[in-house]
Amino acid sequence: AGELRCLAIFSKQRLNEFPDYPTAMEQGVDFALGQWRGLAAPKGTDPEKIKIIHDAFKATMEDPDFQKLAKKAGILLEYKGTEEFAKWVVEQDKFYKDLIISNKLGDKYK
Known part of the structure; x- marks a missing residue:
């Protein structure tokens, strides 16, 4: 107990459960990560x-x-509405693809 200290929360906003822990963005790190859920349907x-x-x-x-x-x-x-969510998914895909490639993560990029 008392051996670990939280440095940042990687969400866009502080968590209700931990209001005293700042987000990474509040500390100048332009990054947020979280789980997301959405619905998709087949084209057409x-x-x-x-x-x-x-x-x-x-x-x-x-x-x-x-x-x-x-x-x-x-x-x-x-x-997020349907159009906003679709745009956001494309942006997230590009962000993580660029992150993987620029850091040579995975066997494909070594």
């Missing part, structure tokens, strides 16, 4: 079906009971 899926699923997903994220459960589990909720 009927837009009306996508809208139904999207609206249900969004309503769940806005539900106060769901938000309480997420907070209790330490999950930071961040809603």
